[in-house]
Amino acid sequence: MTGPRRVLSRILLGVLGLLLVAAGAAVAAAGLSPAFAAAWTGRGTAAWAGIQARLAATPAGTLGISWWTLAALALLAVAIVLLLAWIFSRIGRRAKSIGSLESAGNADAPAGRTTVDAGLAAQAVRASLDGRPGIFSTAVSAWKSHGVEGLRITIQARKGAGPRAIADTAEEAVRGLDELLGSQVPVLVRIRSGVRSASARTERVR
Amino acid sequence: MSAPPRTRQLARRETRSSRTVASVATAVALILILAWLGTEAVLASTGQRPLLASPSRMAEWLVRLPAATLPWGLVAAGAALALLGLLLVVLAVSPGTRPRRIMASDRAAVVVDDGVLAAAVDRAARQAGALLPEQVSSRISRRRVQVRIRPIPGGSVDEPAVRAAVERVLAASALQPEPKLDVIVSGHHGKGGP
Numbered sequence: 001m002t003g004p005r006r007v008l009s010r011i012l013l014g015v016l017g018l019l020l021v022a023a024g025a026a027v028a029a030a031g032l033s034p035a036f037a038a039a040w041t042g043r044g045t046a047a048w049a050g051i052q053a054r055l056a057a058t059p060a061g062t063l064g065i066s067w068w069t070l071a072a073l074a075l076l077a078v079a080i081v082l083l084l085a086w087i088f089s090r091i092g093r094r095a096k097s098i099g100s101l102e103s104a105g106n107a108d109a110p111a112g113r114t115t116v117d118a119g120l121a122a123q124a125v126r127a128s129l130d131g132r133p134g135i136f137s138t139a140v141s142a143w144k145s146h147g148v149e150g151l152r153i154t155i156q157a158r159k160g161a162g163p164r165a166i167a168d169t170a171e172e173a174v175r176g177l178d179e180l181l182g183s184q185v186p187v188l189v190r191i192r193s194g195v196r197s198a199s200a201r202t203e204r205v206r
Numbered sequence: 207m208s209a210p211p212r213t214r215q216l217a218r219r220e221t222r223s224s225r226t227v228a229s230v231a232t233a234v235a236l237i238l239i240l241a242w243l244g245t246e247a248v249l250a251s252t253g254q255r256p257l258l259a260s261p262s263r264m265a266e267w268l269v270r271l272p273a274a275t276l277p278w279g280l281v282a283a284g285a286a287l288a289l290l291g292l293l294l295v296v297l298a299v300s301p302g303t304r305p306r307r308i309m310a311s312d313r314a315a316v317v318v319d320d321g322v323l324a325a326a327v328d329r330a331a332r333q334a335g336a337l338l339p340e341q342v343s344s345r346i347s348r349r350r351v352q353v354r355i356r357p358i359p360g361g362s363v364d365e366p367a368v369r370a371a372v373e374r375v376l377a378a379s380a381l382q383p384e385p386k387l388d389v390i391v392s393g394h395h396g397k398g399g400p
Contacts, residue, residue, distance in 0.1 A: 014298030020291025028284025030272040037272030044269035160329030164378035187314040193321030
């Protein structure tokens with residue numbers, strides 16, 4: 001889920017939103033102004049007649065339907081496939097393993113690939129974080145998006161604990177993991193307070 | 207050593223609310239509508255009964271809509287459509303920032319909740335000024351950290367010490383966006399030293 005995709009997500013919403021606003025405005029205008037309603041029916045009737053004439057003028061062989069209909073169906077199918085691809089690209093996946101390490105191989109050992117079970121990596125991080133000063137609890141999960149695996153470490157801070165100390169502790173744990181894996185995976189550390197702060201915009205202490 | 211690529215992006219993402227749910231729901235709705243239209247077109251062109259309405263029936267309905275519906279019904283339906291559209295537009299253009307910020311780190315993407323910061327600031331102010339918990343209240347918004355101190359009657363507050371302690375917490379966190387600090391001693395604004 002990279003930057004351009006996030007933008008695309010907003011563009012999809014925005015374009016559809018504008019279309020809906022335009023359609024809504026047209027419908028409301030038809031209700032408010034009889035002249036607009038008459039124009040709607042008049043233009044609509046003409047347009048529909050035009051479409052039917054065009055469909056009849058372009059038969060696709062002996063199928064009894066028009067090329068235009070076939071083209072429209074193909075367009076629909078393409079749009080549906082694109083939208084489905086879009087949806088699947090948006091859904092992040094949970095990673096089972098993490099930090100794959102390729103070895104080129106030599107005379108003694110064949111080339112191979114080493115991966116570490118995500119649960120093990122999570123356990124290692126949790127073990128080095130739990131019980132440290134300022135840290136109330138830790139949750140670690142592994143994710144995968146676009147072929148890249150990473151870790152997400154959520155730390156619930158004790159009230160009043162300094163964020164820098166917690167961040168340093170977390171960084172130290174991640175460096176330990178780097179050594180374990182032999183490579184650096186993307187890591188997101190989120191330092192959060194209690195449950196209540198999730199919805200509040202302005203944080204307030206007592 | 208610098209952080210692996212994508213880490214900055216990870217952090218930025220965590221500070222904004224995602225549009226994934228809204229956009230996926232929109233995409234699903236679009237797929238259903240498109241699939242239905244396609245099915246009706248195929249059924250109509252092969253001469254079979256429509257599921258709900260054939261394309262030509264739909265077109266006729268659409269053309270006659272203003273004539274066949276009461277004006278206030280049209281206005282209400284139009285307003286509802288426009289509102290839904292407006293909601294999508296707002297979702298598309300609003301920044302959707304969450305009360306969190308990014309902390310500098312050379313290995314990971316670190317994001318801290320404003321609540322954690324406010325609590326840390328509060329505690330630092332209390333310790334530096336030797337104050338009771340009831341005397342200090344800290345709040346943090348997107349651009350400001352506000353520490354309000356109420357001195358006990360007759361007592362004094364070492365405001366510079368409090369300010370320095372809070373600034374240390376903020377500087378150590380190297381926040382982005384960086385908030386501005388306000389220390390307010392109620393009763394007498396400005397210096398509260400002995």
